[in-house]
Amino acid sequence: MKVSLTVNGRTCSADCEPRRTLADFLRHDLGFTGVRVGCEHGACGSCTVLVDGATARACCVLAVQADGSDVTTAEGLATTSLNPLQESFRRHHALQCGFCTPGMLAVATELLRENPSPTEAEIRTAIAGNLCRCTGYHNIVAAIAAMREPNRDDEPSAGDAGASVAGNPGRTDP
Amino acid sequence: MKAAPFEYLRASTVDEAVGALGPGAVVLAGGQSLVPLLNLRSRRPELVVDVSRLPLTDIGTTGTGSLALGALTRLRAAETSPVVARTLPLLAEALTCVGHVSVRNRGTVGGSVAHADPAAELPAVFLASDAVFTARSADGVRTIAAGDFFRGPHRTALGPGELLTAIHVPLPPPGTRHGVAELSRRPNDLAVTAVFTSVTLARGVVADARIAVAGAAPTPIRARAAEDLLRGEAPSPDLLAAAADAAAAATDPADDLHAPAAYRRDMTAVLTRRALRQAVAE
Numbered sequence: 284m285k286v287s288l289t290v291n292g293r294t295c296s297a298d299c300e301p302r303r304t305l306a307d308f309l310r311h312d313l314g315f316t317g318v319r320v321g322c323e324h325g326a327c328g329s330c331t332v333l334v335d336g337a338t339a340r341a342c343c344v345l346a347v348q349a350d351g352s353d354v355t356t357a358e359g360l361a362t363t364s365l366n367p368l369q370e371s372f373r374r375h376h377a378l379q380c381g382f383c384t385p386g387m388l389a390v391a392t393e394l395l396r397e398n399p400s401p402t403e404a405e406i407r408t409a410i411a412g413n414l415c416r417c418t419g420y421h422n423i424v425a426a427i428a429a430m431r432e433p434n435r436d437d438e439p440s441a442g443d444a445g446a447s448v449a450g451n452p453g454r455t456d457p
Numbered sequence: 458m459k460a461a462p463f464e465y466l467r468a469s470t471v472d473e474a475v476g477a478l479g480p481g482a483v484v485l486a487g488g489q490s491l492v493p494l495l496n497l498r499s500r501r502p503e504l505v506v507d508v509s510r511l512p513l514t515d516i517g518t519t520g521t522g523s524l525a526l527g528a529l530t531r532l533r534a535a536e537t538s539p540v541v542a543r544t545l546p547l548l549a550e551a552l553t554c555v556g557h558v559s560v561r562n563r564g565t566v567g568g569s570v571a572h573a574d575p576a577a578e579l580p581a582v583f584l585a586s587d588a589v590f591t592a593r594s595a596d597g598v599r600t601i602a603a604g605d606f607f608r609g610p611h612r613t614a615l616g617p618g619e620l621l622t623a624i625h626v627p628l629p630p631p632g633t634r635h636g637v638a639e640l641s642r643r644p645n646d647l648a649v650t651a652v653f654t655s656v657t658l659a660r661g662v663v664a665d666a667r668i669a670v671a672g673a674a675p676t677p678i679r680a681r682a683a684e685d686l687l688r689g690e691a692p693s694p695d696l697l698a699a700a701a702d703a704a705a706a707a708t709d710p711a712d713d714l715h716a717p718a719a720y721r722r723d724m725t726a727v728l729t730r731r732a733l734r735q736a737v738a739e
Contacts, residue, residue, distance in 0.1 A: 284465065301465030301505065302495065323458060324493035331559050337533070338559035343492045347465055348485070348507060390559065411644045412557030 286350045290315060291359030301347050305339075306330040308346035309356060317357030317385045321414070328413035331386035332356050338393045357385035360392065368392060368430055377426035379417035386413045391427045399432040460495035464504045471622065474508045475593050478618045482506055486529055486568035489560045513567070513622055516540050523589075523625040524548075528567025533558065535566055544628050547586065547635035547655055551578045554637065557645050567621045570606075573613045576647040576672035578639070580607055583624065584677045585653045585669035591623040598622075607676035632664070633657040636732030640724050642715065648672040649716045652704070652728040656687070656736040663687045668700070668732075673708035673725050680704035683729065692737040701729040 287296035290313060297312045304323070309315045309332070321329035323342045330341040333355040360366050365373060368391055378384050387410060394401055394409040401409065406427050407420070415423065468474035478484065481503035485491055488509070494500040513527035516538050524544045526535060535541050536552035555561055555569065555578050569579040570590065580603075583590075588603045592615055606614050615621060639651035650672040657665040666687040668680040683703035690696055710721035 300462065302460035302462055304460075304492070304496070307459075323496045325489065325560065328557070328559065334563075337562040339563050340489075340559050342496065343489055343560075344563065345465075345485075345488065345492060345505075345507075347467070348488060348509060390557075393558065408644055409558065412559060 284347050284350075286346045288313075288349060288351070289353045291355055299346050301345060303346045304342050305332075305334075305344040305346045305349045305354075306341035308349075309341060309354065312346075315356045315358055319382050319385055321382070326414070327383075328386045328390070329383050331389040331413065333389055333392065338389050355389075357388055360388055368395070368427075371426040371429045372423070375422050375426035375429060377419065377422040379415065379419035379422075383413055383415045387415070387423055391430070394427070395430055401427070401431065403428060458496050458498060460492075461498055461501045463495075463502050465507065466504065467507045468511060471508075471511055471513070471593055471620065474506050474511065475595055475618065475620050477504065477506045478594075478620060480617050482617070484508055484568075484571065484620060486571075487531065487564040488568075489556065489564035490568065490572040490574070508620065509565075518544060518628070519625065522628050524628060526566050526624045526626070528565065528570075528621045528623055530566045532556070532561035532564045532566060532569070536561060545586065545626055547629075547637065547653060548579075548582050548626070550635065550637045551582045551653060554578050554639050554641070554645060554648070554651070560645075566624060570624065571613060571615060571621045573607055573611050573676070574647065575607075575610050575674065575676055576649070576651075577677075578648065578651060578653070578671060581651065581669040581671035581677035582653050583626065584679055585655055585667040586626045586629075587667075588624055588626045590621055591625070592619040593622050594619040604679070609675050629655055630657055630665075632659055634736045634738075636735035638728035638731040638735070640728060650710075650721050650724045650728060652725065652732040654729070654732040654736045656692075656733065658692075658737065661691050663690055663692060663737075666700075666733075668704055668729060670704060670708060670725055670729070673710045673721050675709065675711075678707060678709075680707045680729070682707060687733075692733070697730050697733045697737070700733060701726040704729040 295313050306320050310318045319329040321327035325343040332341050334352050483502040485505045485507045513529040515527045542549045583603045590601045601614050636654040640649045648671050653669045655667040666684045671677045683700040686700045705722050705726035708725050710718040712718045
């Protein structure tokens with residue numbers, strides 16, 4: 284079947300079997316290798332992308348189901364440079380091996396859009412469906428916490444609630 | 458793993474979907490339960506009938522005092538619906554326990570019901586709420602009470618040619634409060650055991666109580682003996698404890714890799730007490 288999608292603002296189409304998942308279609312047929320395929324049954328969240336603006340596990344969606352949809356992958360979050368959330372991940376050493384990062388960025392993007400000042404508990408709940416094999420959750424939480432309004436882009440300060448999750452509040456890159 | 462090959466039909470009308478259903482065919486709604494099963498090859502259908510674009514997504518109240526949900530209402534849409542929050546807060550709160558947001562964005566209310574996982578939240582909520590399910594087939598329309606719907610793990614009263622189209626939930630009377638208590642291995646996983654209660658208080662006495670348990674029997678169950686203990690009585694710690702024990706006695710749990718049966722039964726008592734305490738709290 285022919286499947287057409289808008290991916291990161293670009294129209295893409297290719298033939299695929301009905302059994303092909305959206306994750307495989309994006310990664311293998313369209314070349315968006317920012318889509319990470321982990322468990323293939325919805326447990327790990329690595330393949331999470333935005334479909335029509337809402338997060339979806341691309342391994343739990345058939346490509347044919349997504350026909351006509353607007354998809355954003357990790358490649359689409361940055362343009363010429365990292366977006367502020369990606370930059371926060373870099374600054375807080377939240378990447379570790381990087382395998383879970385695209386899925387984490389997708390859920391964090393949705394979380395911050397719907398709730399610009401999430402508590403630490405809300406951040407942890409939001410990423411609870413995304414497994415980090417490096418168990419690097421602490422820095423991921425800190426990276427997302429640093430994006431909270433009104434302190435967005437600020438390093439958490441001593442009096443900020445974010446300091447409790449930021450690990451080393453005063454730490455900066457060498 | 459990858460799914461085995463199958464034929465695929467994207468239905469554009471309910472009649473087209475119903476006409477294609479039958480032995481060897483499965484219904485694909487949000488796909489959040491089915492696609493993993495296809496990927497694991499524990500389901501190998503000949504035909505997948507994709508109903509996800511059918512216009513069965515309305516949320517509203519009816520003149521007869523029910524909350525009406527189209528079967529293809531997305532879980533996240535129901536969770537964030539002001540109508541659901543106002544009329545059936547038990548459902549709104551239970552939905553926050555169903556999968557993660559990325560799953561709720563795509564999963565559907567009817568899909569969860571038809572999938573009939575004994576540990577799933579919505580079948581138990583609808584059982585506690587005396588919901589009525591509407592099904593369409595080539596022979597016409599019929600309604601099935603939630604109490605008659607769940608027949609076993611992943612088994613329902615739906616025939617192979619029937620499509621669940623709507624869910625109607627009678628609105629609880631004024632003075633009704635709810636409670637949700639769930640134990641799961643990580644937040645938003647399927648329940649090890651979960652309890653959903655709805656308690657109507659009038660002048661300090663329990664006028665009505667409903668208690669449904671997920672994950673502690675081959676289907677979601679109503680703890681009717683526990684409900685009977687509560688009716689007509691003023692809530693007290695001893696009364697809630699007695700009802701909790703009665704709810705645990707109604708379970709028929711299995712041993713599996715998540716929990717032994719005895720643990721599930723004990724937790725049913727603990728969770729029932731918590732859910733009832735939430736419902737009767739000031």
